[in-house]
Amino acid sequence: MPPRQETHARLAESVRPATSIVVPYEPDAPPAQLARLVGDEVAERWRAVDRSAHAPHLVAVPVADGEGWAAAALVTARPDTAYLKIVDAVGDVPAAAGAVVAHAGRRQLAQVKWEGWTARPEDAEAAGFAALSPPLTPSQHSAGPASGYVRWLRDGTTTAPPYYGQTTHFTCGAVTALVAQAHAGALAFEALDRQAELTLWRDATNFLACEPVGLGVAVRRAWPSSPVTVHLDTDRPVLLDHYPENDREWRALLQRASRTDAERTGVPVDPSCLSLTAIRDAIGRREHVLLLLSLAGMQGFDVPHWVLCHGVVPGAVVIDDPWANATTGDTWVDAHLLPVPDASLDTMSAIAPEGFRGAVAIGTPRGPDEAPSS
Known part of the structure; x- marks a missing residue:
């Protein structure tokens, strides 16, 4: 390692x-x-x-x-x-x-x-x-x-954390979860590979994206000893507005199934908006926050994307972004240990069109004798 x-x-x-x-x-x-x-x-x-x-x-x-x-x-x-x-x-x-x-x-x-x-x-x-x-x-x-x-x-x-760049256009959610668990010691660095990336994505996907509840449930299934909380301040299906009506319907059905899975597996879904202060507090407790944001500010196109929030410095949250835009000279050096001002991150993570915020907080893995937190 x-x-x-x-x-x-x-x-x-x-x-x-x-x-x-x-x-x-x-x-x-x-x-x-x-x-x-x-x-x-x-x-x-x-x-x-x-x-x-x-x-x-x-x-x-x-x-x-x-x-x-x-x-x-x-x-x-x-x-x-x-x-x-x-x-x-x-x-x-x-x-x-x-x-x-x-x-x-x-x-x-x-x-x-x-x-x-x-x-x-x-x-x-x-x-x-x-x-x-x-x-x-x-x-x-x-x-x-x-x-x-x-x-x-x-x-x-x-x-x-280790840096791992997503190998597809749609596995950002799975990669951020894997990197968080490697950073927390719940996953060996050598196990962070494409097989793990695609396997976790397959369990979490809403085809093709990973929505917050499905991602949180997949993390709990993969690592039962890791406390997981989903933060999602809307009860409607998300990340579906760009699909035709018939494609939205069955994806919405899958998201409702993820809600049922969350109840069954004990993954709480917090309906309040996760503030930047709360993100900082979670990082201070050595939690990892998988945060959904738009790439409009950093990359120029309004595409929902998962990043890992894992550190703080005065005035900024330190993230790891699993994707770099090589066509603009952007590389893993930009995406790794990337400080984003609080105000910028607050704006980026209000997802259009309704401005919801989605996140998955992963706590430090429990020991074998510790009771579940949820």
Whole structure:
């Protein structure tokens, strides 16, 4: 089993002093100062995808006695989040990394990530970054660099679950549950694979999505010793509005069956709206919260999607997202240990059209002598 990874949030201190400038990155018209810093491989990677949705910009360090640049970094981030990501740092790499950390600090962000395309471990460590454990996703389904690094800029401590990216477009609910249980110690890391992903999805699905009650019941069936509570502030069937009437009818029937299964197996369904305060409190109790949200803010399309809430820092909840949008340069480094401001997460998790909130809270597994909590 890979070691449990722990990352310590720290303030942006000991940053290498450097005067920096920040300019938008236009792949078709890069600044002339980049020419001597960026090699062909890096230049091709920067141009290979359309990063415009992630606000690409350059953080550059000018030379002390001229008009050129001594260092630069291509920086991006998902919208509505509290981090920046270095795609590559070129030239004087320590100066570039320090400039990005200082830039993120001025923006009062929680974190800086660094993709490992060209980053050397010793340079990342010297800049205060910790290595991320590589994804457990099967290689044929993963995208992004083989390594990545993180530096926290806010006080606090969070433990990192393993990262596993969903291998289909519809298994996000199953993956978040599996990752939560691996993080809690109820599932061996080596058991987190595609077989487990598809097996749990098959038990939880409402075809093709996993709705909250069905997912909660499937988690209870798979791990009877784990306390499970479903939070769903509507009693009508959910995630069905985009289907034709005849397809909504039989899926609604399956959701009613999930409600019956929940009653029979002792899975409570809380009809109140789960607040961000309650999510933070649950994480403080070492619970994991599988949260349904819309990808409209972070990815630009209004599709319901499950993420795992597992940590908190001041002003933001730390999530793991099992999906990354490779067409925008989004990789597992973005999706893993992702801080989302409370207000953004509150908005994302109000699911249209009626604004309901759905979640599954999984408590720490009970010992053999502990009585059930429900």
